[in-house]
Amino acid sequence: MVLKLQNVTLYTGNGEKKVNTSIAIEGKTILAAGEEADRLQAGTVIDGTGKTVIPGLFDMHLHLGMDGVGDPFAQVAGDTPALSAYRHHVNAQKQLKSGVTSVRNLGSKWHIDLDYRNSIESGLMQGPSVYGSGQAIVMTGGHGYPFSTEADGEDGVRKAARETLKAGADVIKLMATGGVMTPGVDPGSPQLSENEMRAAVEEALHAGKTTAAHAQGTAGIRNAVRAGITTIEHGIFLDDETIELMIEHGTVLVPTLAAPYYIVQHAESGGIPAHAVKKAVDCFHVHRESFRKALSAGVKIAAGTDAGTPFNVHGDFAKELELMHEYGMNVKDIIVAATFQAAKALNVDQTVGTLEKGKAADFVILDEDPETDIRAFRQTHSVYKGGECVHESSNQLEPAIG
Missing domain, CATH: 3.20.20.140 (Metal-dependent hydrolases)
Structure with a gap:
């Protein structure tokens, strides 16, 4: 099943920043990030308004x-x-x-x-x-x-x-x-x-x-x-x-x-x-x-x-x-x-390190944008390792409606 997190700020890891965009994962892998993910249909869609996503x-x-x-x-x-x-x-x-x-x-x-x-x-x-x-x-x-x-x-x-x-x-x-x-x-x-x-x-x-x-x-x-x-x-x-x-x-x-x-x-x-x-x-x-x-x-x-x-x-x-x-x-x-x-x-950049299609779904959801406040790196909302949520704050994100 495809999981899509939309309306987020996205740092790809290779120097790019995308705003009001999406990331989609399927199983342990990133299916799409950015505009391609925006267009994708997903079994579960989560509204990440106000959140920032960075690679693990x-x-x-x-x-x-x-x-x-x-x-x-x-x-x-x-x-x-x-x-x-x-x-x-x-x-x-x-x-x-x-x-x-x-x-x-x-x-x-x-x-x-x-x-x-x-x-x-x-x-x-x-x-x-x-x-x-x-x-x-x-x-x-x-x-x-x-x-x-x-x-x-x-x-x-x-x-x-x-x-x-x-x-x-x-x-x-x-x-x-x-x-x-x-x-x-x-x-x-x-x-x-x-x-x-x-x-x-x-x-x-x-x-x-x-x-x-x-x-x-x-x-x-x-x-x-x-x-x-x-x-x-x-x-x-x-x-x-x-x-x-x-x-x-x-x-x-x-x-x-x-x-x-x-x-x-x-x-x-x-x-x-x-x-x-x-x-x-x-x-x-x-x-x-x-x-x-x-x-x-x-x-x-x-x-x-x-x-x-x-x-x-x-x-x-x-x-x-x-x-x-x-x-x-x-x-x-x-x-x-x-x-x-x-x-x-580490010679592992072909599989991890950036948020790109086909790479491992290792990523972090932050409550704030670190370009706004460097302390945002401490405000970890969720951590995903291999597509699995391994840590989440008490303030869980809810599936999008409609």
């Missing part, structure tokens, strides 16, 4: 095994595999209810994100589409080493990449620099070398998979870009030369603006390790300016939060979009970054 959102960087507590590394260290699996599910449900229908999980101990993905795909439980990296690959003692795979040298990293792909990873996560949360490492310091990362990139490409690099310092970012990494995570210290290199290579930036924001906001809470607070405070302003420079220069950007890091809780994807807007990105481009550009960076 992608959070391109999160950690389902972390809850956003002050010291998430300690939380991971104390978890059993079973408890971690339960965390993955609870946090994924929070994401889904907020309108995030696809997540890229970049680092889970024991590769639990891959098993969790499989449980959703098999129909065992409901959740967002999960694209997982399993355990990240780091140098010995590198950023995140307590819950990652340590490897050194081109041969060592290549073997680790192959083992991670064998486990079923959708994306290979590599640590190109130090980071904020790991004690004793400098966010600006390079870690895995260009050649080490290139070995992993080659293996991912052979398997038809993508790659992501945690890369905060300038030298490490350049190493990752030259190695052929698909996405740069964080990109805190970007200069003009590095930005030009990213544009030349078509590298996508996932800025995770919310991660340092929440650490700085809660610096006095006492729950965050002192070393992490100091590093986040030192990085905060330069991170914001790096994002602005990358945006102005035309770097491809996909939205990701790093949810699970201190006070950066699951289900608050809207904060990342609000920060992107505050730092200069317009609403249409924000929606593209959180939908089509994300799907393209």
Whole structure:
């Protein structure tokens, strides 16, 4: 049966906005959107006057095994595999209810994100589409080493990449620099070398998979870009030369603006390790300016939060979009970054990421238009995943009469 939602504002995800129009779905698929949908006859027609429809959102960087507590590394260290699996599910449900229908999980101990993905795909439980990296690959003692795979040298990293792909990873996560949360490492310091990362990139490409690099310092970012990494995570210290290199290579930036924001906001809470607070405070302003420079220069950007890091809780994807807007990105481009550009960076844009005929019926109904008020991303009325309504507010939409 065809379901048609009419009289809505529609953001397609590829930069277009249509007003007073329709979207029609049949089963798990979009049958039509825009003028073609306006003309379609449908078994059920719902009046969406005043509502805005956007594609299902992608959070391109999160950690389902972390809850956003002050010291998430300690939380991971104390978890059993079973408890971690339960965390993955609870946090994924929070994401889904907020309108995030696809997540890229970049680092889970024991590769639990891959098993969790499989449980959703098999129909065992409901959740967002999960694209997982399993355990990240780091140098010995590198950023995140307590819950990652340590490897050194081109041969060592290549073997680790192959083992991670064998486990079923959708994306290979590599640590190109130090980071904020790991004690004793400098966010600006390079870690895995260009050649080490290139070995992993080659293996991912052979398997038809993508790659992501945690890369905060300038030298490490350049190493990752030259190695052929698909996405740069964080990109805190970007200069003009590095930005030009990213544009030349078509590298996508996932800025995770919310991660340092929440650490700085809660610096006095006492729950965050002192070393992490100091590093986040030192990085905060330069991170914001790096994002602005990358945006102005035309770097491809996909939205990701790093949810699970201190006070950066699951289900608050809207904060990342609000920060992107505050730092200069317009609403249409924000929606593209959180939908089509994300799907393209994952090589799944042929089936998801935009509201087009034949694509999966993953979409979100908002109560307001975010171009009118950026806080509209928080006003989620309904979330559809594969044509099924998986979340709806108490104020349900009624079938149109006549």
